[in-house]
Structures are given as C-alpha cells and as structure tokens.
Amino acid sequence: MSLLLDMLSAACLLAGSFLCITGGIGLIRMPDFFARVHAAGVTETLATPLLLFGLMLQMDWSLDLLKVVMIMIFVLATNPTATHATAKAALHGGLKPLVSEDDPNDTGEPSSKP
Amino acid sequence: MNELPGLYNDWVAIFLMMAGFYVVISQGNLVKKLVGLALFQTSVFILYISLGKVAGGHAPIYDPAIAIYSNPLPHVLILTAIVVGVATTAVGLALVVRIHEAYGSVEEDDIQAADEAESTASSSEASAEEDAKQ
Amino acid sequence: MRDLFGVVILFSIYSFMTAALFMDLDAVDVAFTEAAVGAGVTTVLMLSCLRLTGRWERRPKHSPLLPLIVVATTGTALVYGTLDAPLLGDPNAPAHQHVAPRYIEQGPIEVGMPNMVTAVLASYRGYDTFGETVVIFTAGIAVLLLLGIQEGPHTRPGRTAIGDQIVLRVVVKLLIPLILLYGLYVQFHGDFGAGGGFQAGVIFATGFILYDLVFGEGDARLVVPPDWLPRLGALGVLIYGGVGLYSLFAGKPFLDYSALAHDPVHGQHLGVMLVEIGVGITVFSIILAIFYALAGRARRA
Incomplete structure (x- = not known):
C-alpha cells in the first residue's frame, strides 16, 4: 500500500515538475503576451495542484493535510483569476493578440513582441 | 545546508x-532609489x-521532540x-509624490535644474530691485 | 531597466524569493511577514505611487563609473571584514551565547507559549516592540500629514478604476471573508504557531486593499471610513501602553504581564494576547491609511 502511495506521489510530483518547466519555457519562448499568459496560467493551474497532491500522498492524516488542501483550493481559485485579470488588463491596455493571417511560410520570427 | 558551512551568507548579504547601494547612488529616479533602499534593507534582513541559524536547528516553536532550535532573537528583530x-x-x-506635485518630475537632474533656475531667477530679481533702488 | 513597473514587479518577485530563503533558515515568522509585506503591501504601495509619478524613467546622464568604484571598494572592505566572522550555522557563534539560550530554555516555561518568537517579541522584548509600534504609528501620521486622504469624484461609491469585472468581483467576494478569517487565525494562533499581531494586521489590511482595488475606493471607504483609521492606530498604541501602565499601577515594572492575573504564566498569556491585539490594530489601520492616502490621491499634471 505504501509503495503504491509512494509511486502515485512520485508520478504526481514528476508530472507537476514537468508542467512547471514547460510553463516556464512557454513563458519565455511564446511569441506574444497572450500566448505567454496562456502558457503560464494553464500549466501552473494544473502543476501546482499536482505537486500539492503528490505531497499530500506523503503525509499522515493530520492538521497539516487539511492546510495543504486549503492551499490547493486557494491556488485553484486565485490562479485562473489572476491570469484572467492580467490578460484582460492587457486587452484593456490596447495590446492586440497576435493573429496568424500572414503567409504560412513565416519562419516564426517574433514579429510583434510586446 | 549542513554540508556547506562558510561565510557565503555574509557575502550574499x-x-x-552593494547592489542596493549602487542603485541608490547611481540612479536619478527617486522611485528607483527607494527600490534600491528597500533592496539594501532586505540584505540586512538576510x-x-x-x-x-544554527546548524541542524529547527524553527523556534517549542516541541518536546526537538532539542536544537535556531536563535529566535534575530527573528524578532527582523519581524x-x-x-x-x-x-x-x-x-x-x-x-x-509631493516632490512630483511640486516639480512635475521625479528625476534628480530635473529637480536640481528647476531649483537652480528658480534661485538664479530670484537672485536676478533681487539684483533688479537693487538696481531700481539705486 | 527604464520601465519602473517592471522594476517594482521584479522587486516583488525578489521579496517572495527572500521569504522562501527565510523559511529555509528556520525563520518561519519572518518568512510569513516578508511574504505578506514585501510581496504584497510594498508592491501595491509602490504601484500606487507610480500611478502618480509616471511609469517611465529617463536614461541617467551620469557615467556609472564613479558609483561602481565606490560600491566595489565598500564591498571589498566589507568582505575583508567578514573573514573573522563566525561561520554560518555555527552553534558557538557569539550571537547564540548571550540571552538566546535563556529565551529558548525558559521561554516556554516562563511565558507558557510554544512559539518563542512571540514570547520574545511581546514579553521579553516588549519595550522594543512598543517602540516599533509607535514608529509605525508615527510613520502613518507622517504620510497622512504629507498627503492626507483626499475626497473627490473618484472616491464616490460605485466607481471603480478598472470597470465592472464580473469574474474578479465574484472571486474576490469569496476570498475576502477567508482572508479576514485567516487574519484572525494568525492573530490568535500566534502563541502556538507562526503568526502574531504584525502579520495579522498586514493580512487584514490586504483584505481591505483587495476590496478597494476591485470594488472601488468609494465602496471601500464606506466599509472602513478613513476618519477611523488614525484613531484606530492610536487605539492600538493605547492598548499596548495601557497594558504596560496597568502593570505599573499594579506594583510591577512596566509591561510585566505577571501583574495581570494571579498566576504569572496566565498573566503572561493575557498580556501577550492584549499586546498583540494592540499591535494588530495599529498595523492594520496604519497600512490601510497609507494605502488610502496614496491610492486616493488625484493625479496632477
């Protein structure tokens, strides 16, 4: 049983770390602001609960477990809201999303970096 | 942490x-100077x-199972x-904010230029008054 | 970096990293405070200052060479000075020899609470903390004297700077009670775990600052009228000083809490709780007053 829990927890932690790294790469490599917000927001929203869930599997039934559950709820509520607010603020500030209507031969140069 | 004793904590601080000090003395923008000052402050906290910190110590919250605690006194001071x-x-x-309202700028150079312009203007006014008296 | 907005956000991230570092160095209370103050309140205050003074910085005309030389010289001298300093984590360092062992060994017995930081903060070093509280109060009064809390068309109820953001409104409405509840938990649980009056005051203030940001200044000022804030700050200092004076009148030294009850440990508990409440009220009201003063100021050309 404990081996199963350990394996599950390790899988969760690994997946969470992987998503964190992809989110970080996306934050740097994505071409425009909205794509970056997407990379950061979407991956973090899944990565943080995965990491926390992996940690929860390592814990005993105690008050600390409850605290981690509350942190998870808090992150799940605030993270998408923060992403939403950032994107909406950028749109309100007059930043247009990068729309691909150019030729498909475009080599992916960062044409409209904010 | 335990395998790396040394002075590097002092060097990081x-x-x-020095980074904060550099920002304070080299930048002309007053808001940036304040950020530099805050950076300086944080280095003292660190x-x-x-x-x-005591090697192998725990957070200073009493627990019968723990024998070594870190020193709580610096925590209190920094808190x-x-x-x-x-x-x-x-x-x-x-x-x-008040400086910006008075001078219309938060750049040191602008403020100094405005002050100098004002002082030369007032001194020329004073000399003009003296001329008028004579 | 010419964009001051970026500078402030980077500073906020740096503060969070510092909080993580403090956590690693066993300073849970300090990490807590740094995360709430450095990453939260300082950022909001600096951004509201940028709103008034402009976001872009001009390129400085001076050469950076002279400051660099000064900084390098000072840094080298300081590094030379550290060569005799005790190593990191050395249990025999002078800092751990003087009064700290007494705090660690006797604190849980004499003051009767597990969190030694709270015990030292409120009981052993109550004078210092009283001084700090007065300094915070004075700083708040200084900001109010410099800026004042302005009223104007932008502070009428129902007006927000960001427009009607339905998602933010719903989420914030859910979060604010939780934040305030958490502030109370931190306030009264400070004897046992990380927390205390300073952190609780800051958390309470952030709850109201969040409300202000999302629902507009007018609505926030209906909830907590600005006139109250200096009075609340003074009340907090008065509670703290009053506890000290009470123990003075009861024939004990100033801020000796064992005068508050027949049992000394019980008296310590009561005294620490009252003092922390005073600190919490002062910190909350002063930080909120500073925020009102900076954020409610109309922009001038």
Missing part, C-alpha cells in the same frame, strides 16, 4: 547590500536571519523591522 520598513518606505513614497 554584502552583494545585495544577514540577521542567517546569523540566527518588526520588516513592518517598520514598509511604513518608512511609505513615508518615502509620500515624499516622492
């Missing part, structure tokens, strides 16, 4: 302190907290210093 720090930073920000 000194590096941050220095104190690292002084309070209050952080909150006092934000209050004093706020006083600095308020001063910057």
